[in-house]
Amino acid sequence: MPARPRIDDAALPLGLQPRTVFVTGKGGVGKSTVSAALALAWRDAGARTLLVEIEGQASSAAMLSNKKIGYNATPLGEQLCALRITLNDALKEYARLRLKVKLVADRLVSNPIMDQFAQAAPGFRELLVLGKLWALASETDDRGRPKWDAIIVDSPATGHGLGLLGMAGVIARMFPVGPIHTQAKAVDAFVRDPARVGVVLVSLPEELPVTETLELHDELRARGIDVVASVLNGLLVDRFSDAEAAHADELIQSSDDLDPALRHALETVLWEHMRCTDQATERARLEAGLDLPSAVLPYMFAPQLTREHIASLARWFMPAGQERLHAQLAGADDGPAAAAAVHAGEAGPA
Amino acid sequence: MSPSPKRPRRRRVDAHKLGDRLRELDVLLVCGSGGVGKTSIAATIALDEAMRGRRVCVLTIDPAKRLAQAMGLDRLDDRERKVKLPAGAADGGSLHGLMLDPKTAFDRLVAEASATDEERERILANRVYQQVSQSTAGMQEYMALERLYELDRGGKYDLIVVDTPPASHARELLESPHRMLRFLNGRSLRWFLKPGAKMGKFGLKALGGSGGPVVGILERITGAQMLRDTTEFFESVEGIIGQASDRIKVVERMFASPKTGFLAVTSPERESVEQAVAFWELLEERHYRFVGTVVNRIEPLAPGSLTSQAELEALDGIDTSFATRIVAAQVDHAELARRDGSRLDELADATGDALTISVPRLPRIVNDLDGLRELAPFLAT
Numbered sequence: 001m002p003a004r005p006r007i008d009d010a011a012l013p014l015g016l017q018p019r020t021v022f023v024t025g026k027g028g029v030g031k032s033t034v035s036a037a038l039a040l041a042w043r044d045a046g047a048r049t050l051l052v053e054i055e056g057q058a059s060s061a062a063m064l065s066n067k068k069i070g071y072n073a074t075p076l077g078e079q080l081c082a083l084r085i086t087l088n089d090a091l092k093e094y095a096r097l098r099l100k101v102k103l104v105a106d107r108l109v110s111n112p113i114m115d116q117f118a119q120a121a122p123g124f125r126e127l128l129v130l131g132k133l134w135a136l137a138s139e140t141d142d143r144g145r146p147k148w149d150a151i152i153v154d155s156p157a158t159g160h161g162l163g164l165l166g167m168a169g170v171i172a173r174m175f176p177v178g179p180i181h182t183q184a185k186a187v188d189a190f191v192r193d194p195a196r197v198g199v200v201l202v203s204l205p206e207e208l209p210v211t212e213t214l215e216l217h218d219e220l221r222a223r224g225i226d227v228v229a230s231v232l233n234g235l236l237v238d239r240f241s242d243a244e245a246a247h248a249d250e251l252i253q254s255s256d257d258l259d260p261a262l263r264h265a266l267e268t269v270l271w272e273h274m275r276c277t278d279q280a281t282e283r284a285r286l287e288a289g290l291d292l293p294s295a296v297l298p299y300m301f302a303p304q305l306t307r308e309h310i311a312s313l314a315r316w317f318m319p320a321g322q323e324r325l326h327a328q329l330a331g332a333d334d335g336p337a338a339a340a341a342v343h344a345g346e347a348g349p350a
Numbered sequence: 351m352s353p354s355p356k357r358p359r360r361r362r363v364d365a366h367k368l369g370d371r372l373r374e375l376d377v378l379l380v381c382g383s384g385g386v387g388k389t390s391i392a393a394t395i396a397l398d399e400a401m402r403g404r405r406v407c408v409l410t411i412d413p414a415k416r417l418a419q420a421m422g423l424d425r426l427d428d429r430e431r432k433v434k435l436p437a438g439a440a441d442g443g444s445l446h447g448l449m450l451d452p453k454t455a456f457d458r459l460v461a462e463a464s465a466t467d468e469e470r471e472r473i474l475a476n477r478v479y480q481q482v483s484q485s486t487a488g489m490q491e492y493m494a495l496e497r498l499y500e501l502d503r504g505g506k507y508d509l510i511v512v513d514t515p516p517a518s519h520a521r522e523l524l525e526s527p528h529r530m531l532r533f534l535n536g537r538s539l540r541w542f543l544k545p546g547a548k549m550g551k552f553g554l555k556a557l558g559g560s561g562g563p564v565v566g567i568l569e570r571i572t573g574a575q576m577l578r579d580t581t582e583f584f585e586s587v588e589g590i591i592g593q594a595s596d597r598i599k600v601v602e603r604m605f606a607s608p609k610t611g612f613l614a615v616t617s618p619e620r621e622s623v624e625q626a627v628a629f630w631e632l633l634e635e636r637h638y639r640f641v642g643t644v645v646n647r648i649e650p651l652a653p654g655s656l657t658s659q660a661e662l663e664a665l666d667g668i669d670t671s672f673a674t675r676i677v678a679a680q681v682d683h684a685e686l687a688r689r690d691g692s693r694l695d696e697l698a699d700a701t702g703d704a705l706t707i708s709v710p711r712l713p714r715i716v717n718d719l720d721g722l723r724e725l726a727p728f729l730a731t
Contacts, residue, residue: 027384028617058621098570124572157384174477178573209385239675247667248676260653262661265680272679301682303689304620340675343682 006046007149013041013317014229014293018049018150019195020137021228024161025202026212030233032060033305033313034202034297035154038231040064040314043080047149050136051082054129059084060154063310083136090128093135098179123174126167127184134190137197158216165191165199166223191225198228203286205235205279214289230294232283237298237328237339238276244336245273283329296325298342367705368729371641372399372509375611377502377604378641379512381523381629382615386622387646391615391709392513393421394725396445397433399509403440407501410513411450411494421447421719428497436719446507450497459496463593473590478583490515491526492598499601521632527602534591611641616697618648618690623697630701642705644729645694649686650710656680 007018023035032053039051039060050073053059061069061082068074071089073081088109095105139147155161168188175181191197199220203213213230220227240248248269252258258266287294297316300309315321328339372378372395380392389410396408407430410423421433433445457474464470473479494515501510514523569577587594604610614629616622626643633640657680662673690708698706709728712721 028386175573175579179570180573239679240672244672251665251667259657259661261655261657262665264650264652265657265662265676268679268683269676271683301685303685336675337671340678344678 008046011045011318013038013045013314013319014200014231014295015319016198016229016293018042018045018047019228020133020151020153020197021200022153022155022161022165022197023200023202024155024158024216026204026209027157029202029204029209031157031202032058032063032154033310034200034231034233035060035152036063036310037297037313037317038200039080039082039150039152040311041317042150042152043078044314044318047079048147049080049150049152050148051076051080052133052136052151052153053082053084054154054156055084055086057154057156063305064307085129085132087125087128090132094128094131123167123171126164127171127180127187129164130168130187130191131183134187137190158212162216162219162223165220165225169223192223194226198226201227201230201290203230203232205232205282205286207282210282210286210289213286217290217292227290227292230286230290230292232286232294232296234299235283235296235325235329236272236276236279237325237342238273239336239340239343240269240273241336242273245270280329295322296329298325301343368642368707371611371705374609375509375639375641376507376609377498377510377512377607377611379514379523379610379612380615381514381612383622383625386615386617387709388615389513390722390725391613391644391646391729392511394722394729395613396447396509396511397435397719397722398726398729399511400433400435400443400445401439403443404508405442405444405506406509406511407446407448407507408511408513409448409450409494409498409501411490411515418447418449421445423447423449430501436723448497448501450494456493459493459594459597460590463590463597465589465593469586469589473586476579476583476586478579479586491523492530492601495523495527495601495604496597499604502604521629524605524632524636524638527598531595531598534587534594605638606636608639611639613641614643616643616645618645618693620693623693626697627700630704634702640701640704642707643697643701644707644709645690645697646709647711648690648694648708649683651687651691652680652684656684 012018021038023031023038025031035051039049043049051061051064053061053069059069061067061074061076061084064080064082065076067076067082069082069084071084071086073083075081092106092109095108096102099105099108133151133153136148137146137151141147156164168184168191172181172184172188175184201213201217203209217227217230248266252263252266252270283296295317297313300313302309316325325342328342378392378395380388380395382388392410393408396406400406408421410418421431423431423433428448428451430446430448433447435443435445460473460479461470464473491514494512498510498512501507612629612633614626616626623645630640630643657677659670659673659677662668662676663670668676694706694708707729709725712724
């Protein structure tokens with residue numbers, strides 16, 4: 001077995017020590033993209049990393065590799081694996097663990113009664129998923145050390161994500177005795193252990209996603225679940241100054257017979273600048289409402305995100321990339337020209 | 351990945367036909383995944399139809415706070431609220447909004463289907479009921495339909511627009527009545543969990559025979575209490591199953607009515623467009639009425655060719671640096687516009703005679719009545 005590389009603290013995304021994180025946020029904010037980029041960034045900082053997707057959700061591992069991802073960890077590269085939790089397999093694994101006889105467990109799982117039960121019994125499915133994650137976070141290598149430094153769970157959107165994270169606690173309270181209680185209580189203790197587990201909230205710099213993120217943060221805190229960071233995705237860095245936008249507006253207003261293509265070009269200036277102003281308002285609202293490490297990721301002008309884009313986002317995640325973006329957003333001296341470089345360089349920071 | 355070099359062959363602008371199709375409908379279900387602007391599109395259509403003189407109700411589950419306020423829906427109380435129409439509305443037009451509370455709707459179904467108060471109270475008090483009535487998949491979707499059915503039956507409206515819950519797949523909406531039935535009807539499970547059927551420790555012998563041993567094994571992995579509570583729940587809903595099933599079937603039949611239409615809302619992202627096509631196929635298969643797809647927030651294509659740096663520098667007060675950045679921005683946006691154009695074509699080709707309507711990205715987020723009025727021309731209802 002190769003020597004285990006040391007984790008480079010100075011390269012950690014969000015300054016965050018690797019652990020198990022649930023990546024969640026409003027639908028459409030880019031949870032899978034951020035999960036994949038965060039997995040790469042943690043791996044690059046030296047962490048042994050596992051990216052986890054859940055059945056019924058979009059695949060974040062597909063953003064990193066063409067490999068088919070199953071219930072067992074599939075290597076995607078150096079120190080990076082991915083895994084997909086399927087309910088049927090999780091149920092089988094749990095039944096085998098409890099019943100200790102593989103054949104009986106497998107028969108039980110394929111029995112329609114079990115299927116009905118798993119459908120109807122409150123929270124049973126969520127408990128299986130959380131139980132599997134707990135098992136993964138507790139896995140050790142042949143020298144007894146944790147097998148994974150970082151586990152990134154591409155989680156369901158807000159409502160369902162909250163349902164998932166809180167479910168073990170609900171079940172433990174609902175069923176005060178029995179094996180389900182024991183399991184639920186242990187899983188709940190894991191989910192609420194800030195040394196091992198945290199939530200990363202993903203948002204877009206728009207009104208609804210920001211509002212939803214702030215509400216979600218409060219609800220998670222109220223349930224005793226640690227929120228460790230926020231990620232603001234899809235940020236436009238302003239390529240134009242106020243004066244330039246005002247000038248473009250003036251040119252549009254003052255000439256009636258402006259060439260349509262020219263007019264469109266000037267309107268693009270206005271559109272971007274206005275958009276950036278709105279985004280700044282929402283970013284300020286998010287940062288004022290959350291006392292958390294936060295990362296910003298630039299909007300990618302691309303018809304479809306490719307692996308190169310995810311790699312670029314992973315580099316923006318690193319401390320040097322964040323420093324540059326934050327300086328830019330705060331109004332750096334080199335101003336709009338440097339901002340243009342952010343959007344021009346698909347490769348991200350060096 | 352480089353953008354497709356060819357320009358879109360044709361751009362279908364079907365917006366002018368949407369109004370005609372809407373006027374043939376009593377019910378419009380607006381479907382799509384979260385974050386695509388479904389609530390704004392549903393509200394725009396409702397407002398516009400009301401402005402044209404129809405009596406409209408829009409049913410929503412979780413609108414933007416400011417949108418809700420603009421529409422007078424500041425409270426989540428499951429009641430219809432009248433929205434004040436802007437000046438210029440045609441005679442007879444009215445708009446109501448209703449913010450759905452799924453829990454209330456489920457309790458109401460139980461209340462309606464229960465023969466006695468005692469039966470109702472027993473179900474409402476069951477811990478498993480309290481949990482599943484909120485957490486079971488498809489429940490919100492079904493409850494929206496349930497409420498819709500009540501409103502439709504009331505006959506107070508010419509058109510009811512439903513902003514469906516942000517399910518990950520529109521399929522969940524269509525299947526929700528069936529799931530609800532299956533859920534209440536968990537027959538085999540109920541039979542095996544009957545108190546009469548011994549839940550003792552049968553061990554492993556005779557697995558595959560009667561249900562008893564399976565239950566025994568089930569008990570070993572879940573515990574007696576979870577089984578007992580679940581059993582009690584099914585026992586307590588036993589009495590309402592007949593009534594509730596009839597009701598659910600009636601609600602389901604509403605889908606097939608020629609006066610019910612489905613409108614998909616998507617973003618130009620590939621996954622979102624593919625979901626819309628899959629939804630269209632599903633509706634075709636069931637012979638439901640698919641009105642069309644609104645592709646929201648597309649990037650408008652530059653007219654003619656892109657502007658050159660020299661042309662820009664020829665304008666007053668534009669230096670080289672500024673011009674370079676304008677060209678870069680225009681190129682970036684043009685690439686997105688080309689992508690969106692070809693997505694629209696793919697969609698139009700894949701969905702037969704259904705409408706494909708594009709709504710451009712607006713510089714600001716739509717969250718009030720004025721914003722909705724701005725969107726309306728693109729839908730041209």
